[in-house]
Amino acid sequence: MTAVAQPREITAPRTTSRFSRGLGRVGVHAGVVILMAIWLIPTIGLLVNSFRPAQDVASSGWWNGLFPPYNLSLDNYAAVLSEQGIGDAFVNSLFITIPSVIIPILVAAFAAYAFSWMSFPGRNLLFVAVVGLLVVPLQTTFIPILRLYSGISIHFGPLNFDTLNGEFLAVWLAHTGYGLPFAIYLLRNYMGGLPREVFESAAIDGASPVVAFLRLALPMSVPAIAALVIFQFLFVWNDLLVALVYIGSTNAANSPLTISIANLVTSLGGNWQLLGAAAFLSMALPLAVFAALQRYFVRGITGGAVKG
Numbered sequence: 001m002t003a004v005a006q007p008r009e010i011t012a013p014r015t016t017s018r019f020s021r022g023l024g025r026v027g028v029h030a031g032v033v034i035l036m037a038i039w040l041i042p043t044i045g046l047l048v049n050s051f052r053p054a055q056d057v058a059s060s061g062w063w064n065g066l067f068p069p070y071n072l073s074l075d076n077y078a079a080v081l082s083e084q085g086i087g088d089a090f091v092n093s094l095f096i097t098i099p100s101v102i103i104p105i106l107v108a109a110f111a112a113y114a115f116s117w118m119s120f121p122g123r124n125l126l127f128v129a130v131v132g133l134l135v136v137p138l139q140t141t142f143i144p145i146l147r148l149y150s151g152i153s154i155h156f157g158p159l160n161f162d163t164l165n166g167e168f169l170a171v172w173l174a175h176t177g178y179g180l181p182f183a184i185y186l187l188r189n190y191m192g193g194l195p196r197e198v199f200e201s202a203a204i205d206g207a208s209p210v211v212a213f214l215r216l217a218l219p220m221s222v223p224a225i226a227a228l229v230i231f232q233f234l235f236v237w238n239d240l241l242v243a244l245v246y247i248g249s250t251n252a253a254n255s256p257l258t259i260s261i262a263n264l265v266t267s268l269g270g271n272w273q274l275l276g277a278a279a280f281l282s283m284a285l286p287l288a289v290f291a292a293l294q295r296y297f298v299r300g301i302t303g304g305a306v307k308g
Contacts, residue, residue, distance in 0.1 A: 044062075045062040046062075046276050046279065046280075047280060048062045048072075049062045049065070049273075049276050050279075050280055051076065052065050052273075053071065053075070054272070076277035077281065079271075079277070080274050080278045080281060083264065085252060085260055088253075089255055089256060089257045092254055092256045093237060093256040093258070095168060096168060096171050096172070096236065096243070097236045099168075099172045100171065100179070101229055101233050101236060103172060104175065104179040104180050104183050104232060105179075105228050105229065107180060107183075108184045108187050108228070109217075109218065110213070111187075112187035112188040112190075112191050112221075113209075113213045115127050115188045115192075116188055116191040116192040117191070117209070117212070127184075130181055131185050133181040134181045138178060138241070141177075145174065146165060146245070149165045149170050149246070150163050154169075165246065165248075166251050166254060167247075167254070170246040170247070171243060175232075175236050175239075175242065182231070183232070187221060187225070190221055190223075194220055198220075199217075202216060223296040227296060229289070229293060230293050230294075233286065237257075238258065238286070239258060240259065243255070243256050243258060249263070261275065261278040261279070
């Protein structure tokens with residue numbers, strides 16, 4: 001005799017109320033805002049102190065500047081802008097940063113396309129060697145490169161110097177070498193995730209690798225390139241160590257803004273109150289670059305991190 005199965009009681013699916021979902025969303029947003037506020041506290045403190053006189057900064061906390069009597073002024077900013085050589089240092093920083101961003105990204109784009117879509121012997125081994133350069137500390141390269149630069153003399157048109165040390169070209173080549181491993185790694189992973197069908201169709205239509213690189217790979221890799229521009233620009237613009245090593249602290253004619261800001265403080269510690277104002281003045285251009293390219297930033301980083 002066959003037993004008749006009893007129908008099970010059907011339970012209605014549990015639904016989360018709109019109020020609970022809204023409350024959870026508010027909690028997440030509140031947590032993010034709190035974390036951002038904690039992260040910004042040091043920056044806010046530096047900003048407030050940049051408007052305060054030295055005696056107030058030395059005698060009380062930065063939060064006292066937010067309450068009456070407001071003893072805030074633009075004297076520190078005026079003092080920084082009136083320092084001799086600050087304008088020239090700003091121009092030198094631009095002259096160092098722009099080629100140091102363009103050269104490595106241009107070379108890395110060619111290399112990334114070759115690693116992604118061209119076959120040649122030892123391709124994977126060479127790519128592993130390039131990625132391995134990411135772990136090499138910069139400090140281990142200073143002495144060998146300085147000795148190499150000291151033995152190079154160039155006399156060709158406007159390029160007329162007996163040694164590369166202290167010249168802009170030395171810093172351009174150094175930043176190119178330091179930035180290439182990461183740039184090649186990120187762009188190769190991004191280009192490797194581009195649709196294969198697009199390049200196969202281009203090859204069937206008779207497009208050469210150069211045409212495919214210029215017409216397809218580069219336009220489709222704009223997010224990754226923009227992210228690299230942000231990274232490289234911030235690294236070179238804020239760099240002090242590489243500039244000190246390859247240009248020198250006494251070469252005022254070629255000194256970037258970072259060296260000039262460091263020289264604001266005297267050997268006895270005077271003018272330390274100007275560092276806050278100088279720091280925010282030097283932040284203006286990087287913030288503008290990031291604001292202009294930030295919409296590509298996340299797309300470029302995530303694309304280069306998970307594809308390839």
